[in-house]
Amino acid sequence: MEVWHFITQNRQELMILFGQHAYIVSIAIVIAIFTGVPIGIWINFNKKAAEIVLYIAGIIMTVPSIALFGIMIPILSVFGHGIGSVPAIVALVLYAQLPIIRNTYAALKNVDKNIIDAGVGMGMTRSQVLLKVQLPMALSVIFAGVRVAVVMSIGIGAIAAYIGAGGLGHYIFMGINQTYDAMIKVGAICVAIMAIVVDYIFGIIENRLVSKGLRLS
Amino acid sequence: MITFERVTKIYPGSDEPAIDNVSFEVPEGEICVVIGPSGCCKTTLMRMINRLIPITSGIISIKGQNVAKMDVIELRRGIGYAIQQIGLFPHMTVYDNIATVPRLLKWDKKRIAARVDELLSLAGLEPDIFRFRYPRELSGGQAQRIGVVRALATDPPVMLMDEPFGAIDPINREVLQDEFLKIQAKVKKTIIFVTHDIHEAIKMGDKIALLEAGRLVQYDTPENLLVHPKNRFVKDFVGADRALKRLDLLKVKDAMMQNPVHCHMDDDAEVIAKHMKENQLTFLLVTDQNEKLKGYVNFYELKDHLGKVRDLVKPMTITVKPEQNLKEALSKMLSYDIGIVVAVDDDSRLKGVLNTRTLLSVVGDTYDERGGVWGKITQQGSISS
Numbered sequence A: 001m002e003v004w005h006f007i008t009q010n011r012q013e014l015m016i017l018f019g020q021h022a023y024i025v026s027i028a029i030v031i032a033i034f035t036g037v038p039i040g041i042w043i044n045f046n047k048k049a050a051e052i053v054l055y056i057a058g059i060i061m062t063v064p065s066i067a068l069f070g071i072m073i074p075i076l077s078v079f080g081h082g083i084g085s086v087p088a089i090v091a092l093v094l095y096a097q098l099p100i101i102r103n104t105y106a107a108l109k110n111v112d113k114n115i116i117d118a119g120v121g122m123g124m125t126r127s128q129v130l131l132k133v134q135l136p137m138a139l140s141v142i143f144a145g146v147r148v149a150v151v152m153s154i155g156i157g158a159i160a161a162y163i164g165a166g167g168l169g170h171y172i173f174m175g176i177n178q179t180y181d182a183m184i185k186v187g188a189i190c191v192a193i194m195a196i197v198v199d200y201i202f203g204i205i206e207n208r209l210v211s212k213g214l215r216l217s
Numbered sequence B: 001m002i003t004f005e006r007v008t009k010i011y012p013g014s015d016e017p018a019i020d021n022v023s024f025e026v027p028e029g030e031i032c033v034v035i036g037p038s039g040c041c042k043t044t045l046m047r048m049i050n051r052l053i054p055i056t057s058g059i060i061s062i063k064g065q066n067v068a069k070m071d072v073i074e075l076r077r078g079i080g081y082a083i084q085q086i087g088l089f090p091h092m093t094v095y096d097n098i099a100t101v102p103r104l105l106k107w108d109k110k111r112i113a114a115r116v117d118e119l120l121s122l123a124g125l126e127p128d129i130f131r132f133r134y135p136r137e138l139s140g141g142q143a144q145r146i147g148v149v150r151a152l153a154t155d156p157p158v159m160l161m162d163e164p165f166g167a168i169d170p171i172n173r174e175v176l177q178d179e180f181l182k183i184q185a186k187v188k189k190t191i192i193f194v195t196h197d198i199h200e201a202i203k204m205g206d207k208i209a210l211l212e213a214g215r216l217v218q219y220d221t222p223e224n225l226l227v228h229p230k231n232r233f234v235k236d237f238v239g240a241d242r243a244l245k246r247l248d249l250l251k252v253k254d255a256m257m258q259n260p261v262h263c264h265m266d267d268d269a270e271v272i273a274k275h276m277k278e279n280q281l282t283f284l285l286v287t288d289q290n291e292k293l294k295g296y297v298n299f300y301e302l303k304d305h306l307g308k309v310r311d312l313v314k315p316m317t318i319t320v321k322p323e324q325n326l327k328e329a330l331s332k333m334l335s336y337d338i339g340i341v342v343a344v345d346d347d348s349r350l351k352g353v354l355n356t357r358t359l360l361s362v363v364g365d366t367y368d369e370r371g372g373v374w375g376k377i378t379q380q381g382s383i384s385s
Helices: A002-009 A011-042 A047-062 A065-077 A085-109 A113-121 A126-163 A169-177 A181-209 B042-047 B072-077 B094-098 B100-104 B109-122 B140-151 B170-187 B198-204 B222-227 B232-238 B242-249 B269-278 B326-335 B356-364
Strands: B002-009 B019-026 B031-035 B057-062 B079-082 B158-162 B190-194 B207-212 B215-220 B262-264 B283-287 B293-298 B340-344 B350-355
Touching: A002 A011, A002 A181, A011 A085, A011 A126, A011 A169, A011 A181, A047 A085, A065 A085, A065 A126, A085 A126, A113 A126, A126 A169, A126 A181, A169 A181, B019 B042, B019 B057, B019 B207, B019 B215, B031 B042, B031 B198, B042 B158, B042 B190, B042 B207, B072 B079, B079 B140, B094 B100, B094 B109, B094 B140, B100 B109, B109 B140, B140 B158, B140 B170, B170 B198, B198 B222, B198 B242, B207 B222, B207 B232, B215 B222, B215 B232, B222 B232, B222 B242, B232 B242, B242 B326, B283 B350, B326 B340, B326 B356, B350 B356
Parallel strands: B031 B190, B031 B207, B079 B158, B158 B190, B262 B283
Antiparallel strands: B002 B019, B002 B057, B207 B215, B283 B293, B340 B350
16 A cells, blocks of 8 residues: 555656666667677687686676676776766676577577588578578577576666666665665565566567477477 | 599598598489498498588599589588488478578579479378478478478489488388388489488398498498398398398299289180199189189189189189289288289289299299308208218
């Protein structure tokens, strides 16, 4: 009841924070997909690079998220973007890349060697094998990585408020500071709802894109 | 058509050659089965032809053209390539799978659609039902058929097949082999066919190349491989029952007695009975005017009959076809416990008679183990030294 009251009272502010949150996360995810997938493909052709890239991405994942946001401030202040949405987006991209790179890499690696062999043997070039055989077959695993990245980014995105990027985390931190229960709950619930809805939408997109032939068992 | 000249393959970091100085030639329109125990590199041998595996030395040529000098992508697009069922692209429909190479070669859509339908019919699959199915919606046998016709899509003169019927149960495998041989009789491709199954090799091969540890031990017709195995290894490989395997190879027409004695429906019973008595025949085959088999008559019933043979004819239900192999014929004779069986063609015209004695003599013919190194054992008793 209290929560509902808070929402009706602060509808406009809530919308703005929601928008900020969505903005930061979506920019970060788009960048992470457009860098992570190509990196994942590239390291498939280069075993040494694969080891190094996966190792670095793994290390980044172990840095506590709040610390990663903190690290961004001194680094990016050199370019005049110490606080605000830029360091938040950069940190989120670094986080989101790991599941995307790792899944892309693993999915391509796990495509049945015989099927790749059939493609090569029938006279496909390397890029045709990649585009017509490997990627379509790897798509659902790549998508799984993207979905993990998205849900994770929405959650971690709440911490972005700590370095002045706004978003729904703002309510959570304010609520904690002011021991204002309803405010914390609204922030947390909205983050959760956003994660569930976006994950659901991605599920629908995945169903559209992944071949029906692969979903049959 | 396909020529191997002193082809050797040594994998990097290995001392032993995987393929050791192999030379042979596959004539146009023939199936060459490559066989050997596992690890003999038979698949390696096949994959060297479309350069999936580079060779260390020697020359492989197709129609006199050295494959090493050809554009590798063009080379592969010009060779049909069929591997085990799993080689179908699971994310593509049957249509897209078959259309793969035609699309790489930029055929127009109409031509592709017509070709896909044609090939599905060739595979015995109704195009309207199967066109848009996915590989996982197919049975093993259907998927295998698609795999084979996919390799035929652009009508390439050369085909490479790596255990194309490997993942299929024995019954369906026989069916697929028969179907494939029928198709091959029409399309006359030059085929390299890898298998580990000696039965399949004998059945499918015009020639068999037997490999042992990368060396070509014997390259011969199935017949010669069975009758004249070059050495101990070949002998062991084709198996102790290789005489029986010849039954697979020989046809009823090779062993049957042609133009057997018979009478016609409208012959006089009395005349025929007399004839039978003179020749000591208990039974006699009966045909009509067009030499179509109608059945047989029994001397004891015939001898007191006044009238035509047709009144006493009993139908003959168990027959074989001249084109059937001897194994099927023998199996039929054993299961019905009959020592003799009549061969008729598709129009039920009388062609010949097969009995166990002629059958055995044909199989035993030229077969060295009748006597072999033992000589002919004619005496009884033991030999004391």
